[in-house]
Amino acid sequence: xxxVTAADVIASVALIGGAALSLAAGIAVLRFPDTSSxxxxxxxxxVLGIVLLMIGLGIRLGxxxxxxxxxxxxxxxxxxxxxxxxxxxxxxxxxAVAPESEPVESDGGSGPEPDRPEPG
Numbered sequence: 001x002x003x004v005t006a007a008d009v010i011a012s013v014a015l016i017g018g019a020a021l022s023l024a025a026g027i028a029v030l031r032f033p034d035t036s037s038x039x040x041x042x043x044x045x046x047v048l049g050i051v052l053l054m055i056g057l058g059i060r061l062g063x064x065x066x067x068x069x070x071x072x073x074x075x076x077x078x079x080x081x082x083x084x085x086x087x088x089x090x091x092x093x094x095x096a097v098a099p100e101s102e103p104v105e106s107d108g109g110s111g112p113e114p115d116r117p118e119p120g
Contacts, residue, residue: 007059007060008060010056010059011055011056011057011059011060012056013056014052014053014055014056014059015052015053015056015057015060017049017052018048018049018050018051018052018053018054018055018056019049019053020049021045021046021048021049021052022045022046022049022050022053024045024049025041025042025044025045025046025049028041028042028045029041029042035088035089035092035093036089039085039088039089040085042085043081043082043084043085046081047077047078047081050073050074050077051074051077054070054071054073054074057070058070
């Protein structure tokens with residue numbers, strides 16, 4: 001067996017931390033009651049988990065080509081995660097999905113009706 005370097009320890013901690021955050025994000029998506037909470041759980045810890053995994057891989061593998069690919073993965077995660085989360089919450093709000101129940105009939109997304117006098 002070889003010696004364990006500081007880089008190996010840092011890479012291992014980053015890989016385990018990233019995997020733990022990704023696992024926590026997956027569990028939270030299943031357990032949280034409403035769409036906004038689920039999306040928050042899907043984006044925040046998941047992106048940080050992927051960043052930690054990429055840092056661990058970059059330290060462990062260390063070649064410039066691999067590090068370039070890992071940086072590209074992180075940049076794409078930072079660009080796409082907020083956009084997809086926003087679109088998912090927006091679609092859920094337009095459908096007026098109530099937590100743990102059937103979808104509520106929507107009036108087309110125009111918002112609440114203003115107070116109008118009764119005809120007659």
